[in-house]
Amino acid sequence: MRNTRIDNQPTHVYEGYRLRIGQPLPFGTTVTPHGVNFSIFSRFAKACTLVLYYKNEKSPFVEIPFPQEFQIGHVFTMVVFDLDYERIEYGFRMDGINAPHMGHRFHIENVLSDPYAKSIGGRDRWGEVTNPEFDYQHRAQIVPEDYDWGDDRPPHIPMEDLVIYEMHVRGFTKHPSSNTKHGGTYTAIREKIPYFKELGINCIELLPIFEFDELEYVRRNPITKERLVNYWGYSTIGFFAPKAGYAATGIFGMHCDEFKTLVRELHRNGIEVILDVVYNHTAEGNEKGPVVSFRGIDNKTYYMLDPDGRYLNFSGTGNTMNCNNPVVRNMVVDSLRYWAAEYHIDGFRFDLASILGRDQLGRPLANPPLLEMLAYDPILANCKLIAEAWDAGGMYQVGSFPAYGRWAEWNGKYRDNVRQFLKGDKGLAWDISERMQGSPDLYSGRGASASVNFITAHDGFTLYDLYAYNDKHNEENGEENRDGANDNYSWNCGIEGETDDEAVNELRRRLVKNAIATLMMSRGVPMLLMGDEMGRTQRGNNNTYCHDNELNWLDWSLLKKNEDIFTFCKYCIQFRHQHPVLRSANHFTHHDVVGSGYPDISFHGTRAWQPDWAEYVLTLAFMLDGAHATVNGHPPDDTIYMAFNMHWESHIFQLPQLPANKNWHVFINTSPGAQNIIHPPGLELPITPQEQIWVGERSIVVLVGK
Amino acid sequence: MIDMMSFIRTVALLNNMDINIEKNGNVTIIELNGDLNANATAKIQDQVLSATPPNSKVLLDMTNVKYMSSAGLRFLLLLSRQLGGQVGNIVLMGLREEVADVMSITGFLDFFVTAETRTEALKTLT
Numbered sequence: 001m002r003n004t005r006i007d008n009q010p011t012h013v014y015e016g017y018r019l020r021i022g023q024p025l026p027f028g029t030t031v032t033p034h035g036v037n038f039s040i041f042s043r044f045a046k047a048c049t050l051v052l053y054y055k056n057e058k059s060p061f062v063e064i065p066f067p068q069e070f071q072i073g074h075v076f077t078m079v080v081f082d083l084d085y086e087r088i089e090y091g092f093r094m095d096g097i098n099a100p101h102m103g104h105r106f107h108i109e110n111v112l113s114d115p116y117a118k119s120i121g122g123r124d125r126w127g128e129v130t131n132p133e134f135d136y137q138h139r140a141q142i143v144p145e146d147y148d149w150g151d152d153r154p155p156h157i158p159m160e161d162l163v164i165y166e167m168h169v170r171g172f173t174k175h176p177s178s179n180t181k182h183g184g185t186y187t188a189i190r191e192k193i194p195y196f197k198e199l200g201i202n203c204i205e206l207l208p209i210f211e212f213d214e215l216e217y218v219r220r221n222p223i224t225k226e227r228l229v230n231y232w233g234y235s236t237i238g239f240f241a242p243k244a245g246y247a248a249t250g251i252f253g254m255h256c257d258e259f260k261t262l263v264r265e266l267h268r269n270g271i272e273v274i275l276d277v278v279y280n281h282t283a284e285g286n287e288k289g290p291v292v293s294f295r296g297i298d299n300k301t302y303y304m305l306d307p308d309g310r311y312l313n314f315s316g317t318g319n320t321m322n323c324n325n326p327v328v329r330n331m332v333v334d335s336l337r338y339w340a341a342e343y344h345i346d347g348f349r350f351d352l353a354s355i356l357g358r359d360q361l362g363r364p365l366a367n368p369p370l371l372e373m374l375a376y377d378p379i380l381a382n383c384k385l386i387a388e389a390w391d392a393g394g395m396y397q398v399g400s401f402p403a404y405g406r407w408a409e410w411n412g413k414y415r416d417n418v419r420q421f422l423k424g425d426k427g428l429a430w431d432i433s434e435r436m437q438g439s440p441d442l443y444s445g446r447g448a449s450a451s452v453n454f455i456t457a458h459d460g461f462t463l464y465d466l467y468a469y470n471d472k473h474n475e476e477n478g479e480e481n482r483d484g485a486n487d488n489y490s491w492n493c494g495i496e497g498e499t500d501d502e503a504v505n506e507l508r509r510r511l512v513k514n515a516i517a518t519l520m521m522s523r524g525v526p527m528l529l530m531g532d533e534m535g536r537t538q539r540g541n542n543n544t545y546c547h548d549n550e551l552n553w554l555d556w557s558l559l560k561k562n563e564d565i566f567t568f569c570k571y572c573i574q575f576r577h578q579h580p581v582l583r584s585a586n587h588f589t590h591h592d593v594v595g596s597g598y599p600d601i602s603f604h605g606t607r608a609w610q611p612d613w614a615e616y617v618l619t620l621a622f623m624l625d626g627a628h629a630t631v632n633g634h635p636p637d638d639t640i641y642m643a644f645n646m647h648w649e650s651h652i653f654q655l656p657q658l659p660a661n662k663n664w665h666v667f668i669n670t671s672p673g674a675q676n677i678i679h680p681p682g683l684e685l686p687i688t689p690q691e692q693i694w695v696g697e698r699s700i701v702v703l704v705g706k
Numbered sequence: 707m708i709d710m711m712s713f714i715r716t717v718a719l720l721n722n723m724d725i726n727i728e729k730n731g732n733v734t735i736i737e738l739n740g741d742l743n744a745n746a747t748a749k750i751q752d753q754v755l756s757a758t759p760p761n762s763k764v765l766l767d768m769t770n771v772k773y774m775s776s777a778g779l780r781f782l783l784l785l786s787r788q789l790g791g792q793v794g795n796i797v798l799m800g801l802r803e804e805v806a807d808v809m810s811i812t813g814f815l816d817f818f819v820t821a822e823t824r825t826e827a828l829k830t831l832t
Contacts, residue, residue, distance in 0.1 A: 084745075086744040087744055146780065147813075150816075182811070258812050
């Protein structure tokens with residue numbers, strides 16, 4: 001039948017280019033056997049012109065107006081025959097009115113990038129403008145979507161079994177000490193897969209990898225005079241295009257293949273990939289920002305505007321995507337589906353996700369259709385969905401984000417409570433008991449795996465800095481230290497910043513280890529920040545969004561310098577993987593449901609079975625009954641006991657009695673003077689006496705009953 | 707498969723790719739000279755594909771290929787698939803380090819056997 005089809009013939013010719021009406025869906029470009037199908041939506045544009053360039057040429061080789069008969073509804077669609085799609089770039093001119101008070105900002109002289117562009121040229125190598133003389137900078141490109149995935153299957157690791165590693169593509173390997181062939185790229189991450197396996201993490205969460213313009217700032221570091229860049233990349237230019245400058249092959253236009261190969265290799269090694277995605281705003285900023293795409297294509301559809309056409313700003317960056325406009329909502333869904341289907345991505349963490357729950361005027365919705373659509377989407381069915389459950393407009397939904405049985409959250413309360421408790425703030429024993437249990441107070445009915453537990457993330461102090469600085473030191477950001485969070489719940493252990501004082505340094509190491517152990521012993525999903533496993537510092541800067549230098553590049557020589565921290569972290573992760581009693585999608589019942597004689601979880605104080613919730617108390621212990629691992633289909637596990645002594649004096653903890661055939665063995669003891677701070681999991685040593693244990697000041701102990 | 711190849715058909719441009727095809731027993735030796743970009747691929751694809759029927763053995767001498775574009779990589783994979791898709795029906799010989807590097811980074815190298823010299827390549831193929 002194929003030979004009798006007539007759609008392989010053009011119906012129109014324009015300046016020698018053969019054309020016919022295209023398919024309106026999918027939006028963007030589709031390579032067909034005879035040419036390229038272009039399709040773009042604009043509700044308010046009167047006319048649209050396709051502008052075609054050869055790569056590296058300033059001027060277009062042709063501009064083809066969409067004939068009126070190629071417009072279906074609000075969609076302009078056309079097939080251009082015989083295009084060599086590898087060599088071309090494209091954009092659109094939109095004709096319409098320029099009336100900002102009405103929400104319209106059409107300018108026929110602008111060439112605009114495609115909101116559905118699957119690759120965007122112009123920043124092919126990190127930190128460089130590929131063609132500075134071009135007026136149209138971020139040029140849409142067409143990519144072959146024919147990657148050979150072989151037998152790749154996403155690992156489908158249950159949420160509760162994940163150990164997430166939050167990282168920046170460039171920062172992970174850009175430092176010369178990384179010893180990778182193409183430092184700072186996707187492919188260099190691939191070289192470090194053995195490192196992930198040694199550390200034991202099974203999921204990486206990448207800071208934004210959608211195309212952005214790292215050169216969007218003109219400010220300089222007031223101290224070093226170095227140019228500041230948008231290093232983190234929370235400033236999307238295209239929701240379908242991977243950042244070319246993160247690829248060693250970006251200059252050859254093969255970044256899509258490179259990123260897919262990274263995902264494939266991670267999957268082969270049992271490691272999932274979560275993307276940090278930014279749908280709440282774009283790189284176009286406010287009225288004064290650049291015109292890249294959305295603003296010129298259909299400003300009123302893509303952005304939240306006030307009745308006078310001004311940009312509403314719930315993101316803190318100048319504009320807000322109009323995510324609950326049905327067209328924009330579909331674009332978000334299309335984008336996520338594309339990453340799941342075309343790139344085999346395993347999950348998404350949504351930056352300022354609460355914005356996705358606001359209506360077109362910015363009002364919070366009771367039943368946000370976008371969040372519901374994502375929760376029920378058939379293509380995203382196996383993807384993890386994680387919300388940063390707040391926005392810059394004052395919406396704070398930790399514990400109350402509309403979940404539809406699917407959404408997990410960054411648990412900001414876990415971060416704050418654990419930081420406070422571990423530095424010795426009082427009045428937190430009860431809160432900590434909740435945090436260690438997967439925050440049933442916040443996620444009742446949603447289960448423990450709704451809680452992504454973290455103590456540090458890219459946004460804030462590193463774990464080492466948490467115990468080396470009382471205050472943020474963001475002077476190098478060029479905002480007179482006004483930026484970044486003020487409530488860090490950090491403690492410098494007596495001296496601000498680096499010191500030779502051995503006692504201070506010992507204490508810092510101890511507190512870092514306490515934090516890592518707490519994170520890995522908590523029910524919920526632990527997330528570790530890149531480098532915390534080796535004591536990375538940002539020299540007290542808690543908002544390093546703008547630095548492309550050692551402040552953000554992971555210094556791999558720390559592995560040697562802080563080998564004790566790395567080994568400690570590695571063993572804690574191994575221990576978590578080995579003990580199913582630590583991991584469950586469910587919350588505890590506080591009852592004995594398996595007939596072991598013990599409840600699944602019990603709390604204790606310095607006296608067994610007698611937790612002390614008093615305001616001044618800085619000690620707490622809990623015990624997980626190993627027999628209860630069977631509730632979740634695992635074989636019986638060991639019993640685990642963890643004691644916190646956050647007091648500045650030591651305490652003796654009376655231990656709960658184990659069944660007759662079991663003895664307490666020590667896994668972790670961070671007490672000053674302890675012979676071994678940690679033992680390899682499985683090789684824990686029995687303790688004497690069995691009835692009690694001395695826990696040094698600001699220390700934790702983890703015991704295994706086996 | 708031939709239909710798919712027409713994707714890559716291109717506006718004609720001058721380019722410097724030429725090829726040399728010879729037989730050595732049951733092995734077809736194809737020497738590529740020049741950059742394997744979209745234009746070059748379009749120029750040589752019919753000639754190469756017709757010289758390499760399914761299940762034949764092919765030695766691709768890449769010594770003089772300094773650059774391969776995305777279309778070039780895809781052309782090699784297509785050729786491999788036409789030959790039966792099994793690793794071993796085609797040997798890439800004399801890959802330059804830059805070319806091998808790009809192939810490795812983009813995942814294409816996984817589908818090919820490589821060899822340093824013709825002797826080594828022929829040994830692999832026979």
